[in-house]
Amino acid sequence: xLNGKLNLVIFISGGGTTMYNVLLGCKNGYLSHxxxxxxxxxxxxxxxxxxxxxxxLSPNHIAVIVRKDFKTREAYGEEILFECKKHGVDLIAQCxxxxxxxxxxxxxxxxxIFNQHPGPIDQARPGFGGEGGMRGxxxxxxxxxxxxxxxxxxxxxxxxxxxxxKVDEGAIxxxxxxxxxxxxxxxxxxxxxxxxxxxxVLETILRFSEYGGPHEIERETPLxxxxxxxxxxxxxxxxxxxxxxx
Numbered sequence: 001x002l003n004g005k006l007n008l009v010i011f012i013s014g015g016g017t018t019m020y021n022v023l024l025g026c027k028n029g030y031l032s033h034x035x036x037x038x039x040x041x042x043x044x045x046x047x048x049x050x051x052x053x054x055x056x057l058s059p060n061h062i063a064v065i066v067r068k069d070f071k072t073r074e075a076y077g078e079e080i081l082f083e084c085k086k087h088g089v090d091l092i093a094q095c096x097x098x099x100x101x102x103x104x105x106x107x108x109x110x111x112x113i114f115n116q117h118p119g120p121i122d123q124a125r126p127g128f129g130g131e132g133g134m135r136g137x138x139x140x141x142x143x144x145x146x147x148x149x150x151x152x153x154x155x156x157x158x159x160x161x162x163x164x165x166k167v168d169e170g171a172i173x174x175x176x177x178x179x180x181x182x183x184x185x186x187x188x189x190x191x192x193x194x195x196x197x198x199x200x201v202l203e204t205i206l207r208f209s210e211y212g213g214p215h216e217i218e219r220e221t222p223l224x225x226x227x228x229x230x231x232x233x234x235x236x237x238x239x240x241x242x243x244x245x246x
Contacts, residue, residue: 004033005033005034005035005209006033006034006035006090006091006205006208006209007035007037007038007087007088007089007090007091008022008026008034008035008036008037008038008089008090008091008092008093008205009037009038009039009040009083009084009087009089009091009092009093010022010023010036010038010039010040010093010095011039011040011041011042011092011093011094011095011097011101012039012040012041012042012046012048012049012095012096012097013041013042013043013046013048013096013097013098013099014046014047014048014096014098015046015047015048015051015096016039016041016046016047016048016049016051016052016095016096017048017051017096017194017198018095018096018116018197018198018201019039019048019051019052019095019096020048020051020052020054020055021198021201021202022036022093022095022201022202022205023036023051023052023055023056023057024055025202025205027055027056030202030206031202031205031206031209033209033210034091034205034206034209036057036061037061037087037088037089038061038062038063038083038084038087038089039052039057039061039062039063040062040063040064040065040080040083041062041063041064041065042064042065042066042067042097042098042099043064043066044064044066046064048096049062049064061087063083065079065080065083067099073100073102073103074102074103074104076099076102077101077102077103077104077105078104080102080105081104081105081108084105084108084109089109090112091109091112091113091205091208091209092105092109092112092113092114092163093114093115093201093204093205094113094114094115094116094163095116095201096116097115098135098246100131100167101113101163103165106163106164106165111162111213112208113162113163114160114161114162114163114170114173114204115160115161115162115163115168115170116158116159116160116197116200116201117129117139117158117159117160117161117168117197118135118136118139118140118158118190118193118194118197119134119139119140119142119143119156119157119159119193120143120156120157120159120175120223121159121161121168121169121172121223122172122219122222122223122224123161123169123170123171123172123218124166124169125219125222125223125224126222126223126224126229126232127168127223127224127232128142128143128146128232128235128236129167129168129169130167130168130236131167132240133239133240133243133244133245133246134168134236134239134240135246136190136243136245136246137186137187137190137239137242137243137246138236138239138240138242138243138244138246139239139246140156140186140187140189140190140193140239141186141238141239141242141243142235142236142238142239142240143156143180143189143235143239144180144184144185144186144189145234145235145238145239146231146232146235147180149231149235150228150231152225154180155177155178155179155180156177156178156180156189156193157175157176157177157178158175158176158178158193158194158196158197158200159172159174159175159176159200160172160173160174160175160197160200160201160204160214161173162216171216171217171218172216172217172218172219173204173207173214173215173216173217174200174203174204174214174217175200175217176196176199176200178192178193178196186239186242186243
């Protein structure tokens, strides 16, 4: 920490809308105990780089680290750790970051790294996350497919969760329920869920910086009930087919 502030790195791959809201939160005083010390982009053409500069971040505090430039995931992680240590990073926020975070980075920041997700997840139990394209519009399409066929009331969620070696299986740190409308499609649902994602990320960072960290949330009832697993896999396959790039 620097001057009592939590040093934050934000990882991005695309437009960086969530990142931009976090940077504004730091500037307007909502995140008064947070120092946004670094942004790491996975692509040199990520639109969020311009947003970071617009929000006042110095070019010296923006790094582009491309996975394909490294022979192994561990080497990729070492470069990430080098930048994080150079900037004294305390907390990692993945905000639309597509590459799988290397295990050596997760190990170094075990309790201080979290990710956002646009759909409901359930830690080690079945949910709308995982590897292989379950991100962005693919998630929303999958949720709609499932909700319209499951035969019981079902709503979607924006979530934030701890990052572990298994994608989207870390403990849930925050969630917001979002109703599914009869005439929803993937894009309309995404538009309604995204503000909740933004707010959850801001609240999570606030809890890390001022309240000793967020509480983990456990579901009393599984998200996917026994007998619904096949429908979930069908829905996820439909989402990936409709939006192969997320």
